[in-house]
Amino acid sequence: MRIAHLSDLHFGRDAPDLVSALQTELHALAPDLVVLSGDLTQRARPAEFAAAADFIARLPAPVLAVPGNHDLPGWRPLLRFIDPWGRWRAGLGRALEPELDGAGFIAVGINTARRWGPHPDWSRGRVNRTQLVRIERLVTRAEPGAVRILVAHHPFLLSSELRRRGLVGRARRALVGLRRARIDLILGGHLHRGYAGVAEGVVVAQAGTAVSTRHKGEPNAFNWIRADAREIQVESRSWNGAGFVGAACWRFARAETGWQASVGGC
Template structure:
């Protein structure tokens, strides 16, 4: 299957014309699935959700989207605590935790953003036991050879450069369950950097910011992924001033102990 993995659109801080260029690119690639792994808006404003909805309507279908911490109302305590996802539902009319099954794959989305946390940085996310149980139940129903995909905003793997950043809360315990459920691929964002690797035998692909001005040392980019039951290829396609071009590449193969890196470049 072919997956276009986009993240951290941050409508409200989007580069003029970049969304349209990305839509052209995606229609040329013709993916089987488009994934949006959170932070679709900058400040969860109604106009920003309207822009997201218009963007999604022009993408190749099907599209699976999960929220990120920026899709919660920021410093509006009443709205954040009483109706944290009201604007998401009103603006996008999409589930917070969607699932989508197709020929040879299942993709499950979870909402890792939280309205508050027991630490000063409320942008950090978390996975709870009920979410893991749902993932395990859904993927248990698919055919053995299907590619099993989890989509979450917060990271399950950090690159060497980002090792001081935090993983999603309960990452280690969750990865044990994901391995038990034979999840093949986790797609995430949040850090605005693109990289891929293996965590507890599961392939993790992180995407940078696709169209926003909030770049963190890398240009706008998205991941182009090809996957089957034996191989997963992750290509980072970055903006080069005229379009999105290949900038880095990772190849993974399935082994008895889980997935492993076969090759990488860039």
């Protein structure tokens, strides 16, 4: 199967020329699934959700989208605590934790963004036990050879450059449950950096910011992923000013002990 993995669109801080170019690119690639791993908006304003909804409507494949911390009303405490996801539902008409079955895959989304946290940085996310139970229940219906995909906004794996940043809350404990559920691939964002690796035998792919002006050391990019029961390839496609081109690629092969990185390019 072929997956276009986009993240951190930040409508409200988007570059319109990139939005148009990305739509053209995705129609040319013809993915089987488009994943949006959170932060579709910059400040969770109705106009930003409307722009995100218009973008989604123009995509060439089924879309699975989960929210990020920027999709919560930031500085409107009453709205944030009483109706934190009202604008998401009204603007997108989409579930916070969707699931999608397709030919040879099952994709499950979880909402890792929280309206508050027991620390000063409320942008950090968490996973709870209820979410893990739901994931395990849903993926049991998948065919034996299906690719099992989890989509979340916050990272389950950090690159060496980002080791000072925080993982999603309860990541270590959650990964044990995800391994038990035989999840093959976790797709995330939040950090605006693209990389892929293996955590507890599960492939984790992080995408950069697809179309926003909020760069954090890398150009705009998205992940182009090809996956089956035996191999997963993750290619980061970066904007060079004229188009999206391959910038980095990671390969993974299934082994008896879980997924492992493969030597060599894609």
